[in-house]
Amino acid sequence: MATVIIPTPLRKFTNNTARLQVGAGTIQDTVHELTRNFPDLKKHLLDEQGKIRSFVNIFIGNDDIRDLQHEHTAVKEDAVVSIVPAIAGGSPDDKATGGAGANGAGGAAKDVVFSREELARYNRHIIIPEFGYEAQQKLKAAKVLVIGSGGLGSPGLLYLAAAGVGTIGIVDFDVVDDSNLQRQVLFGVDEIGKPKVEAAKRRLEALNPYIKLNIYNTHLNSSNALDILRDYDVIADGTDNFPTRYLVNDASVLLGKPNVYASIFQFEGQVSVFNYRDKQGQLGPNYRDLYPSPPPPGLVPSCAEGGVLGVLPGIIGSLQALEVIKVITGVGETLSGRFYIFDALNFESRTFRIKPREDNPISGKNPTITALIDYEQFCGMRAVEEKPLKEITAKELYDWQVKGEPFQLIDVREPHEYDIVNIGAELIPLATVAANSDRIRRDEKVVVHCKMGGRSAKAIRELEEKFGYTNLYNLKGGILAYIDEVQPELTKY
Numbered sequence: 001m002a003t004v005i006i007p008t009p010l011r012k013f014t015n016n017t018a019r020l021q022v023g024a025g026t027i028q029d030t031v032h033e034l035t036r037n038f039p040d041l042k043k044h045l046l047d048e049q050g051k052i053r054s055f056v057n058i059f060i061g062n063d064d065i066r067d068l069q070h071e072h073t074a075v076k077e078d079a080v081v082s083i084v085p086a087i088a089g090g091s092p093d094d095k096a097t098g099g100a101g102a103n104g105a106g107g108a109a110k111d112v113v114f115s116r117e118e119l120a121r122y123n124r125h126i127i128i129p130e131f132g133y134e135a136q137q138k139l140k141a142a143k144v145l146v147i148g149s150g151g152l153g154s155p156g157l158l159y160l161a162a163a164g165v166g167t168i169g170i171v172d173f174d175v176v177d178d179s180n181l182q183r184q185v186l187f188g189v190d191e192i193g194k195p196k197v198e199a200a201k202r203r204l205e206a207l208n209p210y211i212k213l214n215i216y217n218t219h220l221n222s223s224n225a226l227d228i229l230r231d232y233d234v235i236a237d238g239t240d241n242f243p244t245r246y247l248v249n250d251a252s253v254l255l256g257k258p259n260v261y262a263s264i265f266q267f268e269g270q271v272s273v274f275n276y277r278d279k280q281g282q283l284g285p286n287y288r289d290l291y292p293s294p295p296p297p298g299l300v301p302s303c304a305e306g307g308v309l310g311v312l313p314g315i316i317g318s319l320q321a322l323e324v325i326k327v328i329t330g331v332g333e334t335l336s337g338r339f340y341i342f343d344a345l346n347f348e349s350r351t352f353r354i355k356p357r358e359d360n361p362i363s364g365k366n367p368t369i370t371a372l373i374d375y376e377q378f379c380g381m382r383a384v385e386e387k388p389l390k391e392i393t394a395k396e397l398y399d400w401q402v403k404g405e406p407f408q409l410i411d412v413r414e415p416h417e418y419d420i421v422n423i424g425a426e427l428i429p430l431a432t433v434a435a436n437s438d439r440i441r442r443d444e445k446v447v448v449h450c451k452m453g454g455r456s457a458k459a460i461r462e463l464e465e466k467f468g469y470t471n472l473y474n475l476k477g478g479i480l481a482y483i484d485e486v487q488p489e490l491t492k493y
Contacts, residue, residue, distance in 0.1 A: 447472075
């Protein structure tokens with residue numbers, strides 16, 4: 001029997017089983033056997049035409065089936081099949097020698113000098129024979145832009161600052177929330193409610209006063225991305241949504257910047273290096289070579305909805321920082337052309353080979369993307385916005401409750417979330433909404449809520465499209481908004 005490794009995001013559809021045994025045959029046979037035994041897997045693996053979805057990659061051993069015979073690739077008795085879905089990132093001399101300081105800082109690195117205090121601080125780097133003074137010079141000369149200062153950005157920024165990267169840019173428009181502190185080690189309770197970039201700058205300045213920090217308290221989008229990324233040598237993508245991830249990839253490709261990618265979900269993390277030119281001058285793959293197009297909106301939950309083990313971003317963010325340092329200094333072999341996955345639950349690591357593809361729309365043989373596009377629309381989110389849902393605020397819901405207005409309240413979160421805190425709603429988890437549509441009334445208003453509003457919106461759309469409901473209201477901001485605005489004594493998570 002062949003072994004299929006099920007990734008963390010899909011295990012809830014396989015009874016939390018990480019490894020499954022399937023008969024020999026082809027990849028197509030394997031997928032059909034999986035979806036026959038676990039029907040809920042089908043919409044995540046196959047599109048409406050029964051083809052493997054573009055945001056799902058399948059590997060035999062370490063090889064991408066797209067480099068073999070696609071769905072007709074043979075699966076032998078002892079084969080290991082891995083399913084890898086997307087999860088909700090210089091000077092000519094440098095190109096010849098490797099060492100990114102790297103696409104722009106390498107030449108200037110030779111002129112970098114250190115104060116006596118800096119030499120003492122970086123001594124443990126400098127005395128490593130394979131690293132030494134020259135690599136430390138490259139770090140100080142380099143400019144790194146970290147996009148996102150949250151779960152991944154926190155450890156990454158701490159280690160890049162401590163390592164002595166000379167200029168670090170931080171892009172984030174969010175503020176510190178107490179729910180961040182479970183994993184975002186850059187912040188403390190005193191920073192709650194403050195802009196993340198400002199809190200991050202204060203913490204990093206205290207850690208290393210010899211570096212320069214630039215902060216961008218703004219939402220990265222198609223109108224500002226090229227201007228922000230342009231002045232940096234290396235990009236570290238720690239974003240948590242697909243529109244920004246594709247934006248960062250495309251901007252990096254258009255500007256010729258190496259993009260060190262990381263992503264996390266629940267117990268699983270991913271790391272790679274995209275758009276990196278190696279010592280032989282060969283340009284490696286980018287994110288679109290791995291995932292040409294994104295999953296439909298709502299199909300892949302974010303960490304805010306699906307959760308993440310607090311220590312995982314520390315592990316993955318540190319690996320991301322490691323790859324940034326390797327890209328800058330040219331020391332060691334980067335993950336360019338390789339895709340690393342870490343499963344914290346089973347403590348397993350896997351590394352897959354990836355390569356540039358001729359049909360890549362931005363860097364392939366006949367590119368169709370030559371400028372930044374509307375990434376909300378590309379990821380299917382603009383269409384959602386064009387057909388707005390009926391919404392209700394937490395205070396409006398409270399008014400209904402006080403006045404005794406007749407309505408039904410539905411909670412589409414998971415049972416364990418409901419046990420942490422609930423506001424008296426009827427629990428129907430999102431995955432079971434369609435099967436339980438007969439429990440949802442049509443003769444009065446129905447308010448649907450989740451943690452933050454994303455899953456409830458998806459539930460409403462499914463009910464409206466499949467069953468014709470017209471009386472559904474989405475609780476804006478979910479139960480967290482209700483707690484903030486109506487019952488602050490309730491537990492937040």
